[in-house]
Amino acid sequence: MRGTALRHQLAELRGADVPPRPLDARALAALAANPGCRRRALLDGAGVDKAKLADALGSPSGFGQSQFALTRGNAFEAKVKADGGTELLRLVRERLGGGPEPVPGEARTPDLTAAGPEGRTARTALALREAAADAGAWTFLEHPMLALDVAGTPAFLEPDAVVVHPDGTWTVVEIKSFPMIDGSADAAKVGAAARQAAVYVLALERVAAHLDPPPRIGHRIVLVCPKDFSNLPAASAVDVRKQVSVTRRQLDRLTRIEDIANALPEGTCFDVTHPAEELTEAVEAVPATYAPECLAACELAFHCRDRARAAGAVTSLGRGLRAELGGLTTVDGVLAAAHGQAGDPRDPAVAALRRAAELRAEALDFQKGVAPVCR
Structure with missing residues (x-):
């Protein structure tokens, strides 16, 4: 109810x-x-x-993303997953091992279709249980549906692929359209992919917790990208233990x-x-x-930025600066504290601001040719 x-x-x-x-x-x-x-x-x-x-x-x-980027990404993903995921499984084994060389056409590819996200989630859980109970072969799950509790409500998640190795390990696979040049990709984009994959790992842990014994979920995910400037796939193993730990802790903090x-x-x-x-x-x-990082992650960022600036909130200047200012939450409050008009001088943030204001005044006086007061 x-x-x-x-x-x-x-x-x-x-x-x-x-x-x-x-x-x-x-x-x-x-x-x-x-x-x-x-x-x-x-x-x-x-x-x-x-x-x-x-x-x-x-x-x-x-x-x-632009429509062109989406179309290019979908085409690349289809190429990687062709022939029952043969190329994808080869890349996974090449980076992580976990079983013999996959034989084309012999990997298990369970049908995950069902009515609604709840049905697909249940069908995915069943396919993972069957793969765990009958180890010894490669299993390729294309676009499985996973569920994760977020602030008291279920969120349904759809990774690009999950691979079950013959040794029983579960691995998340992320397929991206940005290039991997000379074996490495843009660090910021790899980081974003790792944070996204960490969410899938947490959702897989929820499924694994209901199995006895629980299977091992790989702490490394496989990132598949175009090689250099071609449309050929290349793969890299990315350790996501840190991202999983941070994401789990942050989700627990959500109201x-x-x-x-x-x-x-x-x-x-x-x-x-x-x-x-x-x-x-x-x-x-x-x-x-609001924080400036929201501009790259939230559709409402411009609205929230305008409101934060109108209110003079120091959060609009960045989380790092906000953390250093302690109880000073507005730009007007910071300026008043710096000029001795407000704030407790015993507060480290207030003391640092006043010292900075003094140094700034001395620097401006020096530029004007006024000798600074010796201290």
């Missing part, structure tokens, strides 16, 4: 007859990177389309979506067909934690 009531409550927040937008691993990794943002947690948990919401608020983000929703004013709705004034009021009713 409780889950049914929450689903009904989230449906009311989306708006009448508005289908939920699935929470994918990319969004979940970004949410885990900013666990203090209740706004994103609620909107993602309710399945609100943040891109359409940003347009309706007058702050379009232009966030996401339950039910608690956030219950704190909203009655009648709050994020239906993009409503007037912009009503949408703005609804969005502002949910606290946000």
Whole structure:
């Protein structure tokens, strides 16, 4: 009953007859990177389309991949998975081992089709159990469906592939369209792929926990990218233990979506067909934690940045600076503390700001030809 009531409550927040937008691993990794943002947690948990919401608020983000990049990525993924995943399994064995050379056409490729995400999740879990019970052969699961509890609600996730080795190990495979040149790819893009794969590893752990004995889930994922400037696949093993640990800890810190929703004013709705004034009021009713990193990960980033700047919030200058300023949360408060107009001088942040202001004044006086006071 409780889950049914929450689903009904989230449906009311989306708006009448508005289908939920699935929470994918990319969004979940970004949410885990900013666990203090209740706004994103609620909107993602309710399945609100943040891109359409940003347009309706007058702050379009232009966030996401171009159609050309999506088409190129889909074509490359289809090439890698062709012939029952023969080439993909060869790359996995080449990087991680775990069994004999895969024989073309002999790998198990279970049918994972089912009705709805819940059905596909159950079918994937069954296929993984069957592969674990009958080890000794390669098993290739194409676009399996996994579930992960996020702030009290289930998120359904779809990795590119999961491979079960003959020795029983489960490995996540990520297929990306950015190039791997001379055996290495762009570090920032690899890092983003690792954070995304960490979410899949956590979801696999949930399935493995129900098996006895639980299978081993590889702490290294296989990243497959185009080789150099060709369309030929190349692979790299990426250790994601750190990303898994961080993501697990951050997801545990998320405030339950039910608690956030219950704190909203009655009648709050994020239906993009409503007037912009009503949408703005609804969005502002949910606290946000903006940081410049949001610009690369959230469709509402431009809206939240404008609000943070208007409020003079120091979060708009970066998380690192915000952490150093302690209890000083606004730019006006920081300037007042630096000039001795506010703040406790025993506070390390206030003392550092005042010393910095003194040094700046001395530097400006020196430029004007005024001799600094000797200390």
